[in-house]
Amino acid sequence: MKLFAKQVLTSKGWQENQIITIDNGLITAMAEGCESYADVTKGIVIPGMVNCHSHAFQRAFAGFSEQGSENSQGEMKDSFWTWRNIMYQFLEQLTVDDAQLIAEQLYIEMVKQGYTRVAEFHYLHHDPQGHVHAKPAAMAEAIFNAAKASGIGLTMLPVLYRFSGFGEQTPNDGQKRFIHSMNAFNALVDDCFALAERQPNSNVGIAPHSLRAVDKSSLLEAVSYVRSKDKHAPIHIHIAEQQKEVNDCLAHYEKRPVQWLLDNAELDQHWCLIHATHIDAKERQGIVASGAIAGICPTTEANLGDGIFPTTEFINEHGSWAIGSDSHISVSPVEELRWLEYAQRLTKQQRAVLATPQTPSVGQYLWQAAAKGGAQSTSSNTGELAVGKQADLLVLDEAKLSVYASGAKYCLDSLVFATHANAIADVMVNGQWVVTEGKHPNEQATHEKFSTLLARLKR
Numbered sequence: 001m002k003l004f005a006k007q008v009l010t011s012k013g014w015q016e017n018q019i020i021t022i023d024n025g026l027i028t029a030m031a032e033g034c035e036s037y038a039d040v041t042k043g044i045v046i047p048g049m050v051n052c053h054s055h056a057f058q059r060a061f062a063g064f065s066e067q068g069s070e071n072s073q074g075e076m077k078d079s080f081w082t083w084r085n086i087m088y089q090f091l092e093q094l095t096v097d098d099a100q101l102i103a104e105q106l107y108i109e110m111v112k113q114g115y116t117r118v119a120e121f122h123y124l125h126h127d128p129q130g131h132v133h134a135k136p137a138a139m140a141e142a143i144f145n146a147a148k149a150s151g152i153g154l155t156m157l158p159v160l161y162r163f164s165g166f167g168e169q170t171p172n173d174g175q176k177r178f179i180h181s182m183n184a185f186n187a188l189v190d191d192c193f194a195l196a197e198r199q200p201n202s203n204v205g206i207a208p209h210s211l212r213a214v215d216k217s218s219l220l221e222a223v224s225y226v227r228s229k230d231k232h233a234p235i236h237i238h239i240a241e242q243q244k245e246v247n248d249c250l251a252h253y254e255k256r257p258v259q260w261l262l263d264n265a266e267l268d269q270h271w272c273l274i275h276a277t278h279i280d281a282k283e284r285q286g287i288v289a290s291g292a293i294a295g296i297c298p299t300t301e302a303n304l305g306d307g308i309f310p311t312t313e314f315i316n317e318h319g320s321w322a323i324g325s326d327s328h329i330s331v332s333p334v335e336e337l338r339w340l341e342y343a344q345r346l347t348k349q350q351r352a353v354l355a356t357p358q359t360p361s362v363g364q365y366l367w368q369a370a371a372k373g374g375a376q377s378t379s380s381n382t383g384e385l386a387v388g389k390q391a392d393l394l395v396l397d398e399a400k401l402s403v404y405a406s407g408a409k410y411c412l413d414s415l416v417f418a419t420h421a422n423a424i425a426d427v428m429v430n431g432q433w434v435v436t437e438g439k440h441p442n443e444q445a446t447h448e449k450f451s452t453l454l455a456r457l458k459r
Contacts, residue, residue: 001021001022001023001039001431002019002020002021002022002037002038002039003019003020003022003038003039003040003041003045004017004018004019004020004033004034004035004037004038004039004040004041005017005018005020005041005044005045006035006041006044007044007045007408007411008020008030008044008045008046008385009044009045009046009047009364009367009368009385009408009411009412010030010384010385010386011384011385011386011389012386014408015030015032016032017032017033017034017035018030018031018032018033019031019032019033019037019038020038020045020385020391020393022391022431023431024431025200025201025390025391025430025431025432026381026388026389026390026391026431027385027386027387027388027389027390027391028387028388029387030385030386030387041395041426042395042397042398042425042426043395043396043397043398043425043426044395044396044398044401044408044411045385045393045394045395045396046367046385046393046394046396046411046412047367047368047371047382047383047384047385047392047393047394048114048115048116048117048371048382048392048393048394048427048428048429049114049115049116049323049333049367049370049371049374049394050115050116050117050118050119050322050370050371050373050374050375050377050378050380050382050383051110051115051117051118051119051323051324051325051333051374052119052236052272052274052293052295052322052323052324052373052374052377052378053119053121053236053272053274053295053297053324053325053326054106054118054119054120054121054324054325054326054328055120055121055122055123055326055327055328056099056102056103056106056107056120056122056143056146056328057091057094057099057102057103057124058087058326058327058328059102059103059105059106059109059328059331060090060094060098060102060450060453060454060457061086061087061090061091061327062327062328062329063329064086064090083304084174085174088173088174088175089174090457091124091177092128092174092177093128093457094124094128094457095127095128096133096138096139096142097142098453098457099124099139099142099143100142100143100145100146101146101446101449101450101453102450102453103120103142103143103146103147104145104146104149104150104442104446105446105447105449105450106146106328106331107146107147107149107150107151107152108150108440108442108443108446108447109331110150110152110325110331111150111151111152111427111429111434111435111440112422112424112427112435112438112440112443113331113332113333113334113422113424114332114333114334114394114424114427115152115325115331115333116152116153116382116392116393116394116427116428116429116434117152117153117154117155117201117374117375117378117380117382117392117429118147118152118153118154118155119155119157119205119234119236119272119324119377119378120143120147120154120155120156120157121157121159121207121236121274122139122140122143122156122157122158122159122207123158123159123161123178123207123209124139124177124178125139125140125158125159125177125178125180125188126139126176126177126178126179127177128177129176130176130177130179132184136184136187136188136191137188137191137192137195140156140158140188140191140192140195141195143156144156144195144196144199144202147199147202148199149442149446150434150440150442151429151432151434151440152429152434153201153202153378153380153382153390153392153429153430154196154199154201154202154203155202155203155204155205155234155378155379155380156192156195156196156202156203156204156205157204157205157206157207157234157236158185158188158189158192158204158206158207159178159206159207159208159209160180160185160206160207160208160209160213160214160218160219160222161175161178161179161180161209161213161214162179162180162213162214162215162218163212163213163214163215164212164213165212165248166211166212166248166249166251166252166253167252168215178209182218182221182222185222186222186225189204189206189222189225189226189229190229192204193229193230200430201390201429201430203230203233203234203378203379203380204226204229204230204233205226205230205233205234205235205236205270205378205379206222206223206226206233206235206236207235207236207237208222208223208235208237209237209238210237210238210239210241210245211237211239211245211249211253211257211260211261212245212248212249216264219264219265220264220265223235223265232270232379233270233379234270234271234272234377234378234379235270235271235272236271236272236274236295236377237261237271237272237273237274238274238275239257239258239261239273239274239275239276240256240257240258240273240275240276240277240278240279240283241274241275241277241278241301241306242277242278242306242307243278243307245257245278246278256279256280256283258273258276258279258283258286258287259282259283259286261273262283262286262287262290267287267290267291267292268290268291268292269291269292269293269320269376270376270379271290271292271293272292272293272294272295272322272377273287273292273293273294273295274295274297274324274326275295275296275297275301275306275309276294276295276309277301277306277307277308277309278307279310281313284310284313284314284317284319285317287314287319288314288317288318288319291320292320293320293321293322293373293376293377294309294314294319294320294321294322295321295322295323295324295377296309296311296321296322296323296324296336296340297323297324297325297326297327297336298323298335298336298339298340298343299325299326299329299330299335299336299339300324300325300326300327300328300329301326302339302343303327303329304327308343308344308347311340311343311344311354312344312348312353312354315354315369320369320372320373320376321369321370321373322370322373322374322376322377323336323337323340323370323373323374324336333370334415334416334419336370337363337366337367337370337416338416338417340354340366341353341354341362341366341416354366361409361410361412361413362413362416362417363411363412363413363414363415363416363417364411364412364413366412366416367412367415367416368384371383371384372384390430390431391428391430391431392428392429392430393427393428394424394426394427394428395424395425395426395427395428396411396415396423396424396425397423397424397425397438400419400421400423401414401415401419401423402414422438424438425437425438
């Protein structure tokens, strides 16, 4: 396949009149040429985005937890922890078929919005009573099926969840669908690798849920086991999301969460620390030195009242980062990036905070850095358009972008900050068109089934 792009954002910056040659899902050549020798794209071409953090089932829960409630003292003080209790009640209803449908709906939304790969932090393992399914990997297989139906690339991260709190506290009833012994978890990892072998454009890592949900021995055993199967397997973990978690970790380990992780696990470039919201300067610098990725989820962190990651300082110290939509209160990389920048503007009382001398366009810097960081977080050959990279690309609708700003210099600023309608016309994943002219072939049928499911689920 040969594509002609009048303007394309490559690993070397903006290029004009490029013919992109694609074979077996990879870009094999890029050279200046004319449109008569290739299929002509009808807009500006940019790399696809990677979503580094997803809990697919939570898409069906979005919007059900936005009403305030009183605590035992009659105070309106909702938090992440009250939200979590509502989430536990909601997921008690979900079957394997429900989970697959929700994930398919979500992943179709993702590709239409420009995500071409997703890291699924998958912890809904067992049936509603907490019993292991006849096929233990049934829920994981549902996620693989949903990714295949949507066309999105998948990095599957089965979650190790053993305890309800620091000190190996007994899991509560709301967590019964998550819990594994180490032998059962390693068997699930084996099953996920087998599923990935049968599904192109997928790979497997693991996700120790959090320091409150795993102890040191189980964390290290899980990492050792998955790395024996793939030395580049991504390892993701929730860390320092809430101040309560930091306080509990200090009380138990006498160390802050990220510092404990730095001291007790061999972090490298294949680790992704999700949120890492409440970190001090030493922890921040430790993440950078380790090469690990910070997985920032701005819309979820705002929705849950988590706090704001120290993005400016982290970037100035040459830290690598990625974005995720997490609870899917939003399914838009544009909104994640806009919030990332705006949070810094509000805290710093400045403008264009995340611009760099090399890339003065804030939108361009954000898009390229997030795509490359996302590729690193998923150990995938994606994130930029260059020879040898996977052909994951987006075609932007110039008519929608040019209303606000025209030309490559302003293209991604317009996309991120001004163009509120979806400006993504076409989406290619692994060399295959998944969305054309803004449409996904399965979107109507899947949405109808999803709407029926939402009507059935208890609020």
